Amino acid sequence: MSRVLDGDAAVAAFPLGGIGTGNVSVGARGELRDWELANAPDKGASLPFTCFAIRVARDGAEAVTRVLEGRLRPPHEGDQGYDAGRLAGLPRLARSRMRGEYPLLWVDLADPLLGAEVTLTAFTPLVPLDADASGLPGAVLRYTVKNIGDAPADVTVVGSMANPVGIARRNVFNFPEFEGHPRNDWVDDGVVCGIRFGTDLGEHDLRFGSAALATTDRDVTAKPQWLSGFWQDGVQVFWDDLCEDGRLEPETVQTLDPPPRPEWFTRLRVGSLGIAARLEPGAERDFEFLLTWHFPNRARAWQGNIGLDNAGAADVVRNHYATRFADAWAVARHLAQELPSLEAATRTFHRALHGGTLPPEVVDAAAANLAVLRSTTCFRLEGGVFAAWEGSFAHAGSCEGTCTHVWNYAQSAAFLFPELERSARETEFLRETRPDGRMNFRANSVFGNAPWDFHPAVDGQLGAVVRLYREWRFGAGDAWLAELYPAARRALDFAFAEWDADGDGVLDSKQHNTYDIEFFGPNSLANSMFAAALHAGARMAERLGEDADAERFGAAARRCAERMDALLYNGEYYEQRIDDVDEHRYQYGTGCLSDQLLGQQLAHVAGLGHVLPPDHVRSAIGAVWKYNFREDLSAHHSVQRTYALGDEAGLLLCTWPRGGRPRIPFVYSDEVWTGIEYQVATHLIYEGLTDEGLRIVRAVRDRHDGRRRSPWNEAECGNHYARSLASWGPVLALSGVDYDAPSATLTIRPRLAAPVVRAVFTAGHGWGEAEVGPDGAALVLHGGSLDLARLVVEHPSLGRLEATGVALRAGQAFTAFPLPAPTTPPEEK
């Protein structure tokens, strides 16, 4: 699904940047916005004077110089109008059109006066199953300029950028103030040339870092450092210089301001890199820039709002990417050198994801939310340790510690970058699960700080067991499983001891959970998860030869399911069983909880199948759809946080169709969370209620249309909220591709009623496209390798197709079934 947005889509922001690197985003006018390079969220942060511009001088005509952005749209408010750093008083282009299909972005820019058409192509490489290749702190910004006039034209495209290293705060004029002294240097190493943005801060300083604006083009013109000063000398001289002849002159002095210069004299250092070329009529040329950055140091503590121990905060710890690259220049050089292969893989993934036949809303949701993994919400520390917030507040992380009960919903990383989820399981089971099996649901071990002492989270802890199973089944290996399993067993046993007061196999004690309150008594959230976790435990135990465990957990799983069904199923859906729903605040009682079958949904995704009676499951998830999905929220009453409103559609967390709403129900019950919408949609599809599932996905994405909210940011408690990573679920459910590494089996059972189901898939160490058509099925592998003992296709008309011993390498296709290899549509530009 292509997000085509005009320049009035004011809140659309397409993030560039890799896993754990921070971001800069591109807005609907083609502008760079939201500079979040330095290990912290900073929505709305601008870099003064930082933009691209173009000068077109057609032979015989006056040159036209413009900022390479669509025009600014109202409102134009600001306490100083637009501050000088925004360059709002320079002319821009009449039309812009953004087309975002994560991870690729295009922005078309045009103006009747320009005599040229421009398309910006922007991306950060994304290669499935390769977190390093997908974790580059940088982006490609490629301006393709076509001379649409009838005369040759001299064209200069120039990027200007303020040195972003050391920014400590912004003053009332919105100008950054720096620690250390930024400096700009011209560098040409034969591979790339451009401006290296550095600092005199020490390399262990928290704000130490570098950035680069570079190119492999050799037709360059540059002003590596503008004049600096109290007023706008620098930008005035730069702009006049550009307008005059399209060539930039280096400045010979740093400032025109005479000494003595006050202590607060600006440290802002802006530089410009241009590419200049002559274009014949009708000719087209790329003007390609590489923007990279390198902020190696994080404080060795979360310093988050939950208040985990921050003892290490005075030290720094390095980002994983900083162990791979010495500085931003090295990133730029690497990006330049590897760009052909990185771009090819990125474009192939893009085509596989966006060019298949899955419904566009599903592709849009899955693709757009991959940005979470490459947002400020997630990071990797030296050694590759994955850690994440729940989301990102505007200027700080939200809710630290890779929260188990929020990350419970996430599926994207598990199937696209499994090493990240494996790292999270290692943290949870090897470092955050105590001897008695209680798991700290927020991890502080990633920083080596003291563990968090709080209630255990019933859903997060048990979900982690299911996810351990998922990771193992996707290819983490038996040795890995064997290392983590003992803690998983403790975690399961802890559940009996902690939460099953009456020993009936159904959890019923005080149960803290993802709604940030405690449920009391038997309830569907905890027990559907318990059933799934026990099943997962039994399977893992069986594999590891822990037969006693296997039998015990298997029996407990059956008992839990049976008793939960007996206790909680009301003939239509699963409730919470509690005598007086108002004895404790924040319960749901007879309510229809959207998450009532979260454990079952996780079980489906993890390949465990039904852990509860299928007919009851189908009825219950249907009830969630029936009662909790609202086509219009104009008359909805909620005093809670608001993620959907007015004429928007959305799925409520809970409703009380049979009455019995508590006086004070749980504190998010009237809200709408995209993560839950996706898990419910996924579940509906698994149960055959595909249309209903798709309707929910469309509702989410309609709310994120670039005018209401950014398509690339689904917020909950924070931007780029982790729970939205449940959006990979519908891809899995619809394509029906299921990989079982232990048995080396790939099964394809499409749940989309379409003549051809062609979709991206991942499987352990390989990824590609799977296609099921009227006459058969086929696989093509785009990356990695795939060694299958069995390939099974549950074909809608042909029945079960099986092949054995299928081994594919990147570029190879399996065509033994009577179907040609997947067809790849012509690439969109």
Add this chain to the structure above:
Amino acid sequence: MSRVLDGDAAVAAFPLGGIGTGNVSVGARGELRDWELANAPDKGASLPFTCFAIRVARDGAEAVTRVLEGRLRPPHEGDQGYDAGRLAGLPRLARSRMRGEYPLLWVDLADPLLGAEVTLTAFTPLVPLDADASGLPGAVLRYTVKNIGDAPADVTVVGSMANPVGIARRNVFNFPEFEGHPRNDWVDDGVVCGIRFGTDLGEHDLRFGSAALATTDRDVTAKPQWLSGFWQDGVQVFWDDLCEDGRLEPETVQTLDPPPRPEWFTRLRVGSLGIAARLEPGAERDFEFLLTWHFPNRARAWQGNIGLDNAGAADVVRNHYATRFADAWAVARHLAQELPSLEAATRTFHRALHGGTLPPEVVDAAAANLAVLRSTTCFRLEGGVFAAWEGSFAHAGSCEGTCTHVWNYAQSAAFLFPELERSARETEFLRETRPDGRMNFRANSVFGNAPWDFHPAVDGQLGAVVRLYREWRFGAGDAWLAELYPAARRALDFAFAEWDADGDGVLDSKQHNTYDIEFFGPNSLANSMFAAALHAGARMAERLGEDADAERFGAAARRCAERMDALLYNGEYYEQRIDDVDEHRYQYGTGCLSDQLLGQQLAHVAGLGHVLPPDHVRSAIGAVWKYNFREDLSAHHSVQRTYALGDEAGLLLCTWPRGGRPRIPFVYSDEVWTGIEYQVATHLIYEGLTDEGLRIVRAVRDRHDGRRRSPWNEAECGNHYARSLASWGPVLALSGVDYDAPSATLTIRPRLAAPVVRAVFTAGHGWGEAEVGPDGAALVLHGGSLDLARLVVEHPSLGRLEATGVALRAGQAFTAFPLPAPTTPPEEK
């Protein structure tokens, strides 16, 4: 001119509050926004859970409960969606329509489901010539509800408000954190009843204060303090309580959260005051609330961004209003008791201003910018000392010290609240003018801190002399003049010594000015001001019997004008004369400066007439119009701050129609400032170029349409920027009402070509309406008194009409000329 705005006018914010009191504003959806009660700007600040709501229960139908606001419009972005305090998940009304005619605001609210129509009338009393009556820290919020159904209905209107006292910061969830412990109390003193919001902070604490939500209505229902707690218990119980029966029950406990409560346990205290009544079909009733506040203490220092001495910052100084009222409850009681007279005067002024025949854009501009005087930009300290910033940054004052060269442009206060400008002149001449005549152009004496040591400002210092004359001429009295005159003489003499290097009577040295740089050589800004100041000095000296001064200044004025004309007039307009325009940065040379005749414009307004050759003046101001006004700025190049852009029209500060633009011209030269637009428009009208003047005023106001920018906030370096108070100039110029207190003469010479010119006027101690029609003229006095020796009407067709000995008291009209008293249009609602 009525500003009629639908709910999508997202940036429209109509400020309530009096002179020097701070504000709360009303947005286009009828919502309360921008809570700036506590002596500092705080744009965007919200108070959680603070809104009005309505419940309508028609007999036989289900009750409908709604937040009394139009629906929220996109974008809906926020890092947590809408935080809970915004109550965005509660239903609102389908339609809202804001009509703002400062100082009165109406918001119509309607919804097909409601069965009632609601109009909010909101205002803070504004009485010309009475800064105290116009300086109440509070507002009236009157909801007029009409039952449009065919059955009787029980209607409750309820205001809820969080205690705003002691807010120190906001946490990541956008909830305020408090110093001290806020407390809410129910008070009923027989006059008003309602909720008093207090604190346990000491009365000298900077954040000490109080607020009140009260009513004179006796049909009240209230929940003075909601349940408080970690989650939303309070709002859930409140909303359910309201929905249930439209009656509120006081809570019996403070919180349901069990002990122990953490140190950071919320101190938020919300209370609700409702008015409940039964309305028969077709019946209409007012539900009137008084919202008042009282934050007595300011730090005894500017603590601004310019860096004046802040030695007194640890002490506090009281606001003037705090010397009149003990607390917010006393304000509410006063407002309730005086409301009939205060409202009558406010409405009369509103009708006189908005109901006359001046062009709507002129009235709109003049009225809307009165908000500056009642914004955070201005304040009054104990003793009535007026002080002001240049403007208001979003969260701090901008550019402290009642800057002489910015306030130079302001006319509104001088003619509506002359005691404010008199106070400013007293500060400037009695406390900020040094023995050698150098005036500190930013006043620190208002706080008793050390004077500012910086360049003197040529335009500000000399403009202050003209304004001294203006204040005296408007009625400050000879004794007052005598006290200030010696310093004015020193200030004038200083100009010869400091700025006239070659002694030729034209200023030519290094001249700091309102563009925050120094001009070198003879220039039109400084010398037009010098000529005006010398004329003013001569007149004042003459009155005081300082004959030598009078002769000296008079001769110097003539010499300055003659030599300036000879040196700077280029046959079309006045330039800067400088050999090498690039020898110093930031000059204008041959440029056409919009402010080239600022001194002449001030002279016109102050009744000094032409101080430069009239034909040259007319040509020059015509050139400003011709070259500097742009109908469309899409192709304008400016690297400076931006106040007008794209398809907007505006007047540039300077252009170079004859070439000669400096390499680096003065740093604001490509900008558009409303204050200069108004002064140029005023001048154009004085010179007979009325259409051109009006076109400029329309351009300004078209840019402030509620979608691009708020109609009630013209920003420059800060919101509510003082220079925009030049907007009273066109009222003076068009109506042609000129009051000369020393001669007790009122002259009316309309410059608007219209059959009837009817306009508000002020004159010393009285105000009213003046009307000139085809058959004659008339005056009606609405407030104060007017004792004229002579009344002169320069009638466009009848010639000069004169009357002597005209004495009017409020409510009286002068009808000796053959015209009935001014007709007052029926009041708009």
